[in-house]
Amino acid sequence: MSNAIRIHRHPLSGHSHRVQLLANLAGISHELVHVDLMQGAHKKEPFTRLNPFGQVPVIEDGDIVVSDSNAILVYLARKYAPSWLPQNAVAEAEVQKFLSIAAGEIAYGPAAARLITVFGASLDPEFCATVSATVLGKLEAHLDGREWLVGSTPTIADIAIYSYTAHAPEGNISLDAYPNVRALLARIEALSGFVPMAATPIGLAA
Known part of the structure; x- marks a missing residue:
């Protein structure tokens, strides 16, 4: 899983789900990283170092960090799943x-x-x-x-x-x-x- 994209998400977030869904459908290697929204983990470090806006999802693709679910969809499609865009x-x-x-x-x-x-x-x-x-x-x-x-x-x-x-x-x-x-x-x-x-x-x- 070392080369897998890390998807920081919460299972009840539809914004997170759309990213996970594309990754699954397109066969993009990924691992899910749970962010405890109920405990406010998205509003404090270390998560805010990834996304200062304090929102899920966020992906890490090596040294690249992308936030906002729609931006992530575009990024993943452009880089890994061109048939989806x-x-x-x-x-x-x-x-x-x-x-x-x-x-x-x-x-x-x-x-x-x-x-x-x-x-x-x-x-x-x-x-x-x-x-x-x-x-x-x-x-x-x-x-x-x-x-x-x-x-x-x-x-x-x-x-x-x-x-x-x-x-x-x-x-x-x-x-x-x-x-x-x-x-x-x-x-x-x-x-x-x-x-x-x-x-x-x-x-x-x-």
């Missing part, structure tokens, strides 16, 4: 669009709704539900007649939206009205090397 400028721009959606509407919708129910976060559930309905509706429409978000094969766009969308029901965000979205999630789950994110007990203290 199109080289065509238009297709790559499309992938970047969905990375922005993952960091924006999905983060403020399904991911935030899950923070309320699972971790007791003080957020507005109605706002989260509204944002969730908007972004899931957009994804549903985009996926009409498509198997993947961009092109004819899975990309890091699909990985970026997977974790928090798949776990949206934990935040009381139903996926029943979005068959195309559910079909995409099922296709991702059917890929060789898929690894699920840990299920989270409702009411877990932050």
Whole structure:
């Protein structure tokens, strides 16, 4: 494992899961390093030497340190799994669009709704539900007649939206009205090397 990428993560973090998922699907050698978020390990040394912003995930690839889950996805795809990031400028721009959606509407919708129910976060559930309905509706429409978000094969766009969308029901965000979205999630789950994110007990203290 000496040449393996070290993924500093927490098993209940969807941002962490998307990095682990790509590594598994692409066959990238890696080891998981647990960061105890519940004890605040991400806000103090030695972790803050890796990421002064105090957030997981972070990867170490030899002397290289990369933080932010979407940035890590791009890095890993560029260096180790080029088939997961199109080289065509238009297709790559499309992938970047969905990375922005993952960091924006999905983060403020399904991911935030899950923070309320699972971790007791003080957020507005109605706002989260509204944002969730908007972004899931957009994804549903985009996926009409498509198997993947961009092109004819899975990309890091699909990985970026997977974790928090798949776990949206934990935040009381139903996926029943979005068959195309559910079909995409099922296709991702059917890929060789898929690894699920840990299920989270409702009411877990932050």
